[in-house]
Amino acid sequence: MGVLVACHECDLLQREALLPGGGVARCGRCGAELYRDRPASLERTLALTAGALVLFAIANSFPILGLALQGQVIDATLYDTVRRLWDEDMKSVAALVFVTTIAVPLLELCALAYLLAPVRFGRVPPHFPLVFRVLQAVRPWGMVEVFMLGVLVSLVKLAHLAGVVPGIALWSFGALMLVMAAISAVFDPRALWQAADAAQPEAMR
């Protein structure tokens, strides 16, 4: 007998079955995805998270775009764009950009690393449930991929005005977007809880 699982979209109660490699279990009534077999989920997510943290650091340290006009180049990092909106008295928009492109992605990556690294080696880090809840709560607000599209649109818009110089951070952001998409494809909360339960069955109660 498998573990009970309730569909998060229609609440139908079902029993978990063993899936073939890469298989997907869907709700029998509404078709929502119940869970998915993600091979080596913990290891892959951890590896991608480490890579994403490096890309995140690069993407935030260098200018995204530069504007060349009359021998003068003006460039801006992601933080500069937030800063400029803040100075223009668009504090709410500045906060929105900061939260969705800097704070949430960083928090998400740190939380993943904090949860996954110790569990991978059979230990459950302190405040495991709390960090997991924070991770699940912030995930919808990370919008690196939307930001990337926004930068590309701005690039075309500005190209009419002056010479646009793509910065190092533009490429790292592109890469970060792909790696973060890979993380959400590979990360399996079910596997994480199973591993954590196996590592420390008592502390999880």
Added chain:
Amino acid sequence: MTAAMTAAELGLLSCHTCRLVSRPARGLGEMGCPRCGAALHLRKPASVSRSWALLVAAVILYIPANLLPMMKTSSLFGSQSDTIMSGVVYFWTSGSWYLALIIFFASVMVPLLKMIALALLLVSVQRRSRWQPEQRARLYRLVEFVGRWSMLDIYVVAVIVALVQLKAIATIQPGAGAVAFGAVVVLTMFSAMAFDARLIWDTRAQSHG
């Protein structure tokens, strides 16, 4: 156990955060998930009214978001205000029709369709409709997936404003439309989160708590 019972019908609670199905402990006012500690509810509390409230606020703000300028350009040749639609028109006439389509879709169509879809879902749930639950569930999934892409225009404004500050030639300032537009995106996302998709299916059951 019969084939088609919901967790609620069997008195079981499923956790939103970690998906664990548990039996609520008796005599406890505040119930937390025994595994991850998140608050447990049979259904999201006041789901319909919360979702409606956020949706109505978003609909109201959608008007200034489209009428007020997103950006104000000041140059030697005077100043100019750009709303979302004038940005779309600009791209269309300057030959970048694919960009015009992307922006029109992300900034105009997505928020509008999202608000219509949420209203449809809310009305159908309130009327305890049995109409096409599978299609409505699919609609909800689509709304949740596509909503974030409306942030596109906010990022465009942020990047352009940061770069175009050539004091002598032209400066671009963000307009009040950007604030309203950002609020529409955030409010509709919260509205979709407050909505409990399980209510779509609850009409099939006789009753629950």
